[in-house]
Amino acid sequence: MVPGARLVVLGKQGAGKGTQCVRLSHHYVVPHVSTGDMLRAAVKSGSALGEKVRQVMDRGELLGDDLIMEMVADRLSEPDCRARGFVLDGCPRTINQAQALAALLSPGDVDLVVDIEVPTAQVLRRLAGRRVCVDCGANYSVTSPPKVNWTCDVCGGEVVQREDDTEEAISRRLDIYEKQTAPLITWYTERGQLARVNGVGSPDAVLRRIIRAVEDRREGSSGVAARRS
Ligand SMILES: [Zn+2]
Known part of the structure; x- marks a missing residue:
């Protein structure tokens, strides 16, 4: 049986983070804990937490570390996460959150923090090539357009570039991400917990690199434990 894992995955928009998180959760048989998904689900459910989140977002403010960590702590305390671990996606975003996460997991800790690295120019090209149907939201790109003249294959709607997908807007988002994440x-x-993984290549190739990094880390830390004992 594959042992579980406690992983945090970082990566800029367009680096394939979501895809790799799903694959890692299947490989290690652990839940994919995405703060973005949880926030959307909370708002939709109309729960007390969802109501708080909606109010903060309606005011155009950022969600505080406390609120995010309360939500993450709740999720990580559930039996599936406790038994085998998790792939954490979207948190931590700040050092405050990272410290809170370390306290939450103490005396244990995350096994590894994976940073999926893709050159900005490449991400920019990929994101700037995205096109979307205004009616049904189907995704296309300049390299895989709809069959007929930017008319949606699914519903016949108009296929356009989203306003926030221009190169300029994407560049700005990527800059903000790098400043926040650095x-x-x-x-x-x-803390010796970070592995930088090359995110260029097929999703299968990138997944193999991440799994290798996790295994290397495990061997490394058990080696240390063996030498100590
Ligand atoms: Zn459509």
């Missing part, structure tokens, strides 16, 4: 990368690097 301190976190440093923090995890200093």
